[in-house]
Amino acid sequence: MRLSVFLVFLALVAALVATDPAIAGPALPTAGALPWWAWVLALFVVSFVLGIVALVAGVGGGTLFVPIVGGMFPFHLDFVRGASLLIALAGALAAGPSLLRGGMANLQLAIPPALTASAAAIVGAMIGLILPERVIELSLGAMILGVVVLMVVAGKADNPEVAEVDRLAAILRIHGVYHDRFSGRDIEWKAHRTPHGLALFVVIGVIGGMFGIGAGWANVPALNLVMGVPLKVSIGTSSVILSIANSAAAWVYLNEGAMLAMIAVPAMLGMMLGSTIGVGLLSRTNVAVVRKVVIVMLLLAGIRALLKGFGV
Template sequence: MIAYSIPFLCWLFFGATVAGIFGALLGIGGGMFIVPIMVLGFHLPMKYAVAASIVSVIATSNAGGSSYVEKRIANIKLAMYLEIFTTFGAIAGAALALHLAEWLMLLVFALLTLYMGYGSFTTRNLDEQRIAAGSFNTPPTGTLAKKLDIHGAYYDQSLKQEVPYHVTGLGLGGIISVLAGLCSGLLGVGGGILKVSAMNRYMNVPMKVSVGTSKLMIGITAAVSSLVFFLAGTLHFSLVGPVALGTTLGANIGTSIMNRLRSRDLKLVFTVVVLYMSYSMIAKAIQLHWGIHLPSFGA
């Protein structure tokens, strides 16, 4: 049993709170931020960080997801459809995480965040353009999309207007959700990192609905993965406590302000944060495997 000091756990709680705020704003559970914080800032082993993060994702999903449902931002029907695919990937990812080398996990995490930062920046004006053109409300043409007929509307506080939408691209969304589940189990990020981008970019779902729907789903995905880590003995409950409490507090704060911000601003903040974290994780991987030191946070 590893003992952690009180100041260490307090700082970990603070870091988790910040991660929870960003996670709620972007619908990605906080794991994308708490894992680098734990590995780079607190020098914890990657597998311990992933295991603690995946449990905290359950807490943040409960805190943020219910609020987004009440505000009619999350789409429950879409969440249930995508979660069928994500769960299978989550089991495979968690099993794989127990066998991969730490430097390789760091590298995979970094490349994933690098891609997501690029995608977020290149689509930063997408929502405003689609809302202005009314293209979110275009009826679907695909057979599966027509049959399931997933649609909805939400009130955008920043734009002060109702935004109706019809979901398309359900086949591609299912494939990406399997990959999202794989990333969730492997990296402790809840899967939202891929699902938010997939829903917004390929399924004609507004950014804020993507965030709310992802927040609703990630707890289910994380619960499946956490069982694998628990059985493998990599869950340290002294780490899980402050991380879960901090991310839950942060999730409540982030959820309360998300709909007041412009989608473009959310994506720009996301891009800046994840690009630096991606670089830091690459630097850590290079240091562990090749012994080459690059300047970065916590290295």
């Protein structure tokens, strides 16, 4: 319980600093006030905290990273988005092997949505790099508020009923079996509404590429609620889809020069270290409380991005 309180405190401090214009507004972006290493160290610490909080709350690190680091630090949003894509990419790649070997992610299920999502992510990344910063801030704010709504209202189904497999799912052989350790049973699953799911991944890909965030928050409901895939397989497969779609978008950011090693690498290291510690804390933390705090953090960060977009 004390650990939850500590995490809540850390998260609220981060949210406050990110969203209070009095603290994060005109004072922080004066980059010359602090030496370079102080910013890099602060970035590492914030990424570390976000890594813990994001993992415990079950949100992708990138979703928290872009609005919070974009609001707190003097870095241009281009570099923040580039770094965020790498964070999401590194996390998704790292989780891939064990998820695939254990059957918690399914390659046959991941490949078709990954194609639509990655093609769309390239388009999204190109749009994101062309649009003016204020437009990006505004749409980022709106999108983050959308994520908050989705986190509050979206339901979930552990093992959805799929009465009839659609034709495309049958052709693509999208079905499988996974071992549920909780119940100790092998659970067979199949998918339906595949064309709807693939169309949704186009939208998800554009959003992910445009804002440089891993779109796990959207992947999971699309696979679980729309395509009828069990929740655990949806979460695992979402990670594989993310690794593929983010690779495509990361290339665009890299080729357009929207990456700075001094921002991307410490952020990646901090987030990876935070996630590792987060895994250990997962069983000892009140996940519901942390999730609520993350919702509040996102709400504040979304409002802050909107205000920045409006020039307030």
